[in-house]
Amino acid sequence: MNEKKAVGEKAADYVKDGMVIGLGTGSTVFYTITKLGRLVQQGLSIKGIPTSLQTEKLARELGIPLASFKEIDHIDVAIDGADEVNPDLALIKGGGGALLREKIIAKAANTFLVVADSHKLVDTLGAFPLPVEVVPFGMEMTRKYLEVLGGSPKLRQNNGSPYQTDNGNYIFDCSFQKITHPGELERDLNLIPGVVDNGLFVGMADIVITLNRQKEIDINMRK
């Protein structure tokens, strides 16, 4: 069974005519976006606001009309993937490098819906190295402050050069092992001057669509 396809396509049920939809980034939400493309061809009227240049390209290829923040004042539903999800629906995101735009769009959405295959469910966040987006200037100092907070930062690479985000920044993938207080860490990281944002999304996900042990769709709502 293709878990990513199952949960990704299920998310399209939450999309109704006339909505503004935040379009996430990654291989799970790819299936949501592809299904929305098919529904648009059949007459569904939506506007998408993409979280990355990669998603923008995909949405254009599928004929999904796009909007920017200049034209809209709210997002009805943002749909996105995650790298880890804990029982409180706190997330690690940013494996695909799009965490900043993803967080801006998730925050602006009335409903933030996450699609995650069952391998993403964890008791405690942190086995997946936490992506932290930093400005290139002074990144050597920023790295030291990340270490002070207990992280082991590795500068993400792309063909031998630092990986650049869509915003022209770099990413430190920070191993923290176990993140027991994700809300505190999210805030502390963002107090470091060179940090633009980090991949902890705490108290943001309203709904997580995943699969249970029987491989049936499981809808988890934030309490």
Ligand SMILES: O=C(CO)[C@H](O)[C@H](O)COP(=O)(O)O
């Ligand atoms: O945060 C992300 C991109 O920045 C993705 O949503 C996350 O990495 C999950 O990706 P996938 O669905 O491919 O496993």
